[in-house]
Amino acid sequence: MESCYSQQRRFLISVFLLNVLIYWGGYWKVSGCLDSERKALTTIRKALNDPSNLLSSWDDASDCCNWRGITCHNITGFLLKLDLHTVYNHNYWADGGLLDPAFSLSGRIDPALIQLKHLQFLDLSWNAFNGAPIPDFLGGMKELRHLDLSWAGFSGSIPHQLGNLSKLISLKLSSSSLSAKNLRWLTTLPSLKYLDLTYVNLSMASHDWVHVMNMSPSLVELSLQDCGLSYISATLPSVNFTSLRVLDLSDNNFNSTIPNWIANISCLVSLDLSGNNFQGEVPYQFSQLPNLEELGLGSTDDNLRVDWSEFLEGSWRKLKKLDLSFSQLHGGIPDSIWNMTSLESLSLSFGENITGSIPRAITKLIKLESLSLYRYQMHTAIPDFLYELKNLKQLSLSHCMLTGPIPAARLGGLSSLEELDLSRNQLNGTIPRTLGQLSNLSLLDLSYNFLTGNVSESLFEKLKKLKILILVSNALVFDPHADWTPPFQLSGINLGSCHLGPRFPLWLRTQKYVEDLCLSNTTISGIIPTWFWDLTPQLLLLNLSNNQIFGQLPNPLKMHPQASIDLSLNHFNGPIPCILNGARVLDLSNNQFSGPIPPNFTSTMQHLDFFSAKGNQISGMIPSSIEGMNSLTVLDLSRNNIGGNIPLSLGNCIALEAVDLSNNRLSGEIPKSLGQLRQLRTMHLSNNSLSGKILLSLKKCASLETLDLGYNNFSGRIPTWISKSFPTLRILRLRSNMFTGNIPPQLLNLTSLQLLDVAQNCLSGLIPSSLENLVAMKNEQKINHVLSYGGAGSSYYKENLLVSVKGQMLEYTRTISLVTCIDLSRNNLSGEIPEELTGLLGLRVLNLSGNHLIGKILNKIGKLALLESLDFSENQLSGKIPLSMSNLTFLSYLNLSFNNLWGEIPSGNQLQTFQDPSIYMGNNGLCGPPLLDKCVGDETPPSPSGIETDEEENEMRWLYSGLTPGFAVGFWTLCGILVLNRSWRIVYYRFFDEMKDRLFSNCYRMLY
Template identity: 45%
Template structure:
């Protein structure tokens, strides 16, 4: 995309350059003057000419020298054109620029661009070339400050000082005001960070300016209201890649001569002004990458009949597409709207509605990218767009079928319709004339491929994505003839059976291979024939046999959820020096962890969970300095946790649960300042819980020490873990009181308003998705996508005593609280009603006494309650939310009475707020409440979720994630423990 945008701007700029240039730089003429010849010889002597470009500078007539142009009448040197070629090694000049150039009194044209004058400033004496009209020093390596005496060049019409590495700078552009004849100014990548917004006022004093290029200059501040701006002569405006933090400038609509505008990635916000549609000559409008540009796309854009390139991608625009070109065809006096449009890019916005039929009328369209929006409905006919080369419709909500006429787009080289709701049959006609297609991505739809067994595709693709399409059941034979393919995505494609041997000839060229979530079986070849730097995902299949080694070093390998057996090859590390991601989880791997881990200098994720690994964790793993995730849970590892793990300062997620590890928690762990998840439950660890956790684990979200042999008191320092969302200390030998300081756990006080996907070890779309088992409602629940919304405290099954600290009721964002099976006494604080998000509360098997708080029925989200086996007394406050719980929630409290227990309260039982008056039996009371609760339950069941989901988006996301998980249970097409995700965007 960037190449096309730059090309358009360059084409316009070249037209300006041709108009301004006074000569071609090689004008044959008579003899030059001796003084000019001597000045040029001295100039040459200061240069280093490695490519011998100036070999002709020995003849007597300097007008015949390469790069020199002379006046035909006087023979005076009027132009020097010694521009280099930045793309050709050695084809450039270096050295110094000598002041002898000042002796060239007739010099009007000087081009030293694309050379290697690195480390020297622009010579100040250039400001003395009083007749100079053209000066181009761009990309020549000059450094330091721009000499302000260039402002003395009053005849200068063209000035290009653009840099290629930000080596030039200026604190003040006031000197430009002296260039009253200037028509073209380019200062790309010159550091103007100290200039502020004054540049507009300076340039406003040059009414003749027609080309302005200030891209990537670190400009900042507001440009929306600088006063009266007179840019009526401006033809090209390039301000891309700056830091304005400004509303869209309204003055732009008055620059009536504009042909090209590029203000992409410049920190603009607000609405795009309607008046842009009143710039009759506008051909290029690029406003991409201003994330805070919002509102709709002005319908007046349809009046820009000359528009060639229209790019509003990567913004925050809303509205629908049909509004854009309403009435456009009438304005342009054409059968189609925007008859000259070649590039239409609106990807990565929030556009909604249907894809309008007028898109198929843009006859000259070459590139159409509408991906990453919320477009819906069917894809309209596009088969008449015979010039289309790039079509991006991915990651929308489009439905219906893929139009067959797309198969007639013979120039199409890129087609992405992935991640939509498309369905239907894909026949050979859909691909009939796609001879030039190089990228074809139809993944994450519900297509069924129906082609003949001997089908020969007309294309040779580089990238092919058909994940979640029904390609199988047999392995596609037509793939055998795709000799150029580099990326193959056949995940969840309903393919079963063995992989044919011919495929491994193709795989040796595949830098991306994803055939996960199929039913492929058999043994993999060893070595696995994939190229160096490949990314391989063969997870969730039925592969058996030993783990294969790759032929070369690769970047990622996921063989999880298969039936591989045997040990991990001891020499695997030899092939893994550049490995970023390794997942072998959920197989049948045995043996110990090899020492190869120390050779993995780039590794970010190691996931070996759910196997039969045994032995010790090798200390050498502490040498993997880039490691972010180490998941060894659900194995049979034993011995001590190596202290060397404390060296992993990038570690964010550590899962060692369900092993046989013993000993203390290493004190070196206090160095793990990046750690967010520490899961070491269900081991044989002992000792006390160290107080230094609060000092070292400053980012910790999840702490699980469950089912070990930790003893002593719970350190009150844990309350300073401001990010802690899940605290699981259950099933240990902890004693003492619950720290009252737990009421200060910030993440549980506030809760989370928005879901945050916890992805670690991201590498080119490959990542590990955090997961954790949280015990809720007495059942373990695996959380992944909504894990960041979960807040839980579980300290059940210990030897705690004391009382329920009232300070804990400050945890208004807590969802799950389990204090069961301890020796906690006293009463439940009446202030428990302030824990408004509480969904699960288990206080069973303790020594609680007194009455159940009358405020408890107001906990409207409470869906699980267990108060059994305590010493509660009095009448149960059976109103509101309490009516949803069955008698088992209250069993084992001999002094409790009233509904839902079948225990009649004594006549002298005092009335409590919210209970019924005497004068009827408990049975009558239950009958009345039964009918009322049925009605209320129905209303609450319908209205409360609706209201809550409308008001609180985070709960809506959790709710819909629950629906997704229910769907997965009945439609098991996904990998519930997916570790390798790909989110690859083609642009």
Template identity: 40%
Template sequence: MDFSFEINSMSNLTMLFLLLSLFASSPLGIIKLSSCSEVHTKVKCIHTEREALLSFKKGLTDPSGRLSSWVSEDCCQWRGIECNNKSFHVTKLDLRNAFKLFTYVDDSKTTRYCNSCLGGKNLIYLDLSYASFSGRIPPHLGNLSSLIHLDLKVDNGYIPPNLDRSSVFSPNFLDDFSRLSSRNMDWLSSLSSLKYLDMTGVNFSGVGADWLQAVNKLPSLLELHLYSCDLESLPLSLPFVNFTSLSVLDLSGNQFNSSIPQWLFNLTSLTKLDLRGNALQGTIPYDFVNLRNIEDLDLSGNHKICGQLPSFFGIFCKLKTLDLSGNNFSGSSIDSFLGKIPDSLGRLGSLTSLFLYYNFFSGSIPSSIGNLSSLQQFSLNENEMNGTIPESLGQLSKLVNLQLDMNSWEGVITEAHLMNLTRLEGFAVTIDKNQSLIFNVTYDWVPPFKLKYLEIESCLIGSKFPIWLQVQSELTEVTLRNVGISGAIPEDWFSKISSQLTHLDLSKNQISGKFPQHLVFPNVTYFDLSYNRFEGPIPLCFKNVAQLYLESNLFSSPIPSNIGDLMPKLQILDLSKNHLFGTIPLSITKIEGLEILSLGKNQLSGELPHHWNDLQFLMVVEVAYNNLSGKIPNSMGFLISLEVLVLSNNNLYGEIPSSLRNCSLWSIDLGGNYLSGNLPSWIGSHVLMLCLRSNLFSGIIPRQWCNLPSLHILDLAQNNLCGGIPDCLDNLTALIYGYNNSYFGNHLTGEIPNELSRLIELGTVNLSINHLTGNIPQNIGNLRLLETLDLSKNNLSGPIPKSLSSLTFLAHLNLSFNNLVGKIPSGNQLQTLNDASIYKGNPSLCGSPLPIKCPGDETFDGPTISSGSVDNKQDGDDYERLWFYVSIGLGFVVGFWSVCCTLLVKKSWRHWYFQFCDDIKDRISLIIALKVLQLDDLPEGIMNMDIHQ
């Protein structure tokens, strides 16, 4: 059992260190005469130090009995205490996580005595780690000049090993309320003998760059741990590095925002360097080659470290652990080699762990990876790898965990990739290209490994469930998602793994048949069979399941009435898109931890349960597309955590209960029912989506809805609403600044308010089937992202605004059956909307695409041109004709004199030209003569033939 050591005030903290000073400088031990035997016994413990310890103990409560040994005469035998064999002074005080301090009784005698004996020189080991401090480090600590080992690490906060990309960049997980802190580190300068210093979790915010100057005064230091200390400055250089014997440096989890410092490369004795979880930036400098003794290097979680992974990493022949995850290695570049994993990593023969996940590496894994004969952990997930997986990976006979998921692998995996991986326990490969990676292994191949963790997604492993998977009997976590499996799952495989299985995902396959009801999975917490072809009754063999996904199958049965008793720990229950029938059992409302309930698209009937009071964590209720009837229960108003309510396309009736105002709803879909009454004016200001279409609502649109700043989608179509559209629509700021939709088809009257044109980022506006009058707003073109506009079946009049032609995203337009007049505007996107039905039922409209021509269009197929325009056009034609003739004349003159002037100036060229002309003349004369002779030799009959024949 662990107990924490808490010091709750500054005076108590000071008392502790005054006590430590006493241990270090009090007089040598005493001789005590035994009253019983008169035998002189030498007691090793120094009396004053023993009394000081006992005085300190009086102020403590010790529920674990950890200090029960602090009663004997010899304090050197007490737990957590060690003394020098010759001087008998306390030299070691180990109170790590020792006891819980609730009160402290001030012993004035001890305090007075300690005040006179500061400056101890005997205590060499002090460990108060994992105690819970408040206050500041007292200056008396600096008087313990003989300290070799000082451990003050605070038990709060840590960086988890599986960081996501957001948390890894903000590593301040600490609770300042209970932390030891220091305004400076000047007190360190007197502890020149320190070899081990661990102040993990101590708050050094505000110290600035001085911390490094203080550390630089500790020439004997071998290990330095300053993890998660809120250090804000990392100096890039030092005039002289004095702690070159340092072998372990941990500066992880701070708030540095700089490049990797130059002084670091003078620490040539380093065997472990941990800089994870900072905000370091830039590329890896070449000077890293100085750290040739490094065995453990962790640069993970510095998202600004970028560029290529240097090939010189191959020289670190002693490296055992290399963690470069959560960085920005190998970003985009025109250099085709940038982004590849360097072949030189294959020279790290001592490497046991290689973590490269959460980066931007691309291409293939280098075949040299097969040379890492000691490798046990290899993580390359969450990159942009888009090549093949080399067969040399199969040479890693000591590999235990292989993580290749979330990449874009191509090619095949054969038996050669896997046949030597005898120690493999965890294997993950998932891709974002659908089944571009194929497992090409013999169906009955039996592998040499026994997996405990298996994740394969979007790869093709074959239609039959392969033998190499069936023989895996030690699996605890299985994901075979979208891998092309069809047919039934072997029941004997399920029975092999059922007892130890905790996670099973077989979703997005074509698995069929009935799920074996007699099997029991006592430890399963996550179970996903969604998007398959399972049939029969739903499986209920998961006593401890928290997340159950069975959507999109062929399950056909009622939901068991005692489902709440069978699976009491459910948090997510998704049975949607099946063939379930019967009623929703009341026991569902007894699953207190339920967060998501999805039963949509089934054949459920009856009423909604009437008792929802106990489901304080329920956030989503989705039961759309069923045959439910009755009213929405008032008790749903007790669901204070409810955010999404989807009851659409059922047979519900009555009014929306006002108790729902107590929920935290941001998405409400009650469309396609028989709900009636007035629209609820109490809709909360945080609602993003409100769909009440296809019901029997009456009355007007509440003006209170103009105060819904978050509303993105509003659908009130196909109701019996009346009155006008509120002119305060422009108050709906989310409709102005986000992609949104609005549907109002009812019996609305009045004009379309001009304020509608201020909702500049609306995506859909549907006001069809109303009684709206007046004109279409002239500034309708301000709705720059509008894709759908439906104003059909109203009584709108006037011309179509010309601004409509400026809508470049408009894909669907319907203005039919109104009283619009005039010419249909043209231009931009309207040119592609050439379906005449868009304007049908407006007898006074004319122009393309309607067959009705506008006045003035009888002569021309194109648009009507005014007389002024004709005159301008004629003037333009004359001007163009004049320039045409001028350009021809200039071309002739330039061409003619370019040739003639050349012949006049250059005599040799002139002779050659005329000689060329004579030759051409002679050739033409000869050809004509030959043709004439050929005609004279033709037969006379042919010569006399009628040419018209």
């Protein structure tokens, strides 16, 4: 009994001491972190690139628990948390999770990380690990509760070893560069509550993702946005999502009905199914979800239907956020929506079929804070009653066909408004002064309207919180006093097409945090003040294009590493500067830059996506160091004085989609290395002195849509492999070279070809009859696709081409996709015009002039009803002009001169508009207007032009039939004697030798 009492006493004493230890433990702390963990951190630090010294504190001798991003246990000193994420800024974000290399960590993750055995929290998000795979050894960190690798620049497959992290509560792997073949490893994470796989490619795991997720009953939030999922199970044996509160399946490829089991997830607070192709009825049970506050049903398909009357009978009047973006609500917004009085956010953006005015019933939504009606087709003025929504913070009425002025009377009543977007409408008048009363406004976008008048300084007196100002494409005048100091600090400024000049805006000097600056086409002239270049290192967008700015750029020029720079269409001169830290977009086109491209230019531009310096006076050669610009998608150096050869190293820029080196002084052959450009879609090398043949290595450029080699010295035959190697070729321009041989029939198997120009070569033979295979020319090109390639953001290469049309060279850019043209002129082609040509009903330009074509003009030429330009001149065509030619109602240029045509010129329709007689000259048998020769009776072809009557034709046939055998007998008699008799042969040759000597002797005397 006493023994039992002693045991109890010892137990109570132990409990007491333990409580004392726990109570006082908060005041006790192990001095410093563990040596083993400190060494591991030092090793990790050495493997990382830290350009902005984010980890500078890791180099001192202090306690590593005080280093940046480190959190240790208060008692044991164990390292529990390692947070090395880069502070997120949306302007830095780029595809693949690559952030600003000047601020983000890069390099590699050293395996020493697993020596942090007590680590529970690891965050490496928003860094730039440049496509490295997620390290497998992370699966050995068994104590991890939270792992965030989202947008860290990792790529490849997600390692299944992460399934060993059995204590994991939160896993975030968002990235467009990651993928997973299956998700079964998730079933070994029993504690997982938060899973974010946004943008991860799960297309290979699409068949079983639902069943895998259903085996994780602890899940609270699940985000699978834009994961390439295409299959979703219609039924589940049992729904185990008992804790799920947030489910995001938006922007996938589901093409089925919405499964009913989703409506059985009773804990759902937020559900987003938008951006899919769901069909049929939205399950009525959704309205019975007791906790639902946010619902996204926006769809890119118009087959999804909602019975709003039934839904309103349910309990979802508690909805706070409703997103029906992209929904095809035929006939307008259902009135029942206005009864959802709990709504705080409503988006009906991209509702292309939503028309009519906004109903006044919207004022019932008294709690509404965010309203987006982007592309709601109103065709009315902005209704006054919108100003009754006093709680509005965000209002977007962009692209709504709004007309009239901005209502001024009650605008100031929206005192809570933070974002106002009225862009891309038809608003006119001036900006009302009452807009200046919106003191909470941070974003103002009035771009692409018809607003006029002066923008007063007083408008901005109360707008102290304004961060983004966009007034581009209006007729506004904004010229404040030189000493004006704005009350705001802007991060985004776009005043393009407003009248700011001629002075450079001095008030910009006060703006310390500008990231986006667009002053394009603002009538600024003169030289940029030197203080402006102090702003550029922080600019992500600089657009000063289409002004009258002079002077030289600073050299070196300091820019943000991810900057887009557009200085085109000005008068900048001097050398191209070296740009420190590089840029993503650099457009220096149409200025007066001179000298060579500096040798060190390419060394700082490894991340450049777009480079255009066309229309300058650049000389020298293309530097061979261009191979270091391996992110380059557009290279445009056209219209300069660049000489030498195309460097072999250009083939190492494997991301190139557009190359334009036309109108320079390049020589030599096309290097074989260009065959490495597998992404190349358009290549312009015209107007140089290039020579040689079209190399077989170009066969590998299978994505080519435009090949322009015109005005060079290329020779040989046109390759027959072009049609198979370039299946998407739209434009083939080989004009003005020295190509020989026939036009390969295989060339006409290019079904996408809409422009074929092989004029001014030495081609011979017949025009292939396989013209009917040119499918793109068989029908009218009704939709104008602006052909653009590569680049980044709003900068891209716009396809352009000079086409011989209507007797002159015309440049096509934005409408090039509508041009259909065949130009075979100035060659040695013979034979007749093939009948199959009349099957190309979409043809607009046809030029066969300057050849040796015979026969008649096709009687069915009138079928080519879209022809605008037709040139058959300088051939040997005969017969009458077909009457069907008068059916060519779009024809505005015609040239039939210098042929053997005869008879009366047809009249009627479009032919009556051609009053220039020169288009028929050189045809002695033609008569009638506009020629002065009148037609009398039935004309017969005149003899002088080589056309005989029937009687003369019969006599000539008898003559030729007699001459032919006589010539043959005489010729072979003489040849036979010379072959068989040697002495006669010697005398014959001596006779011609003497005749030759006498001829040259007489010619010499005549000349001298």
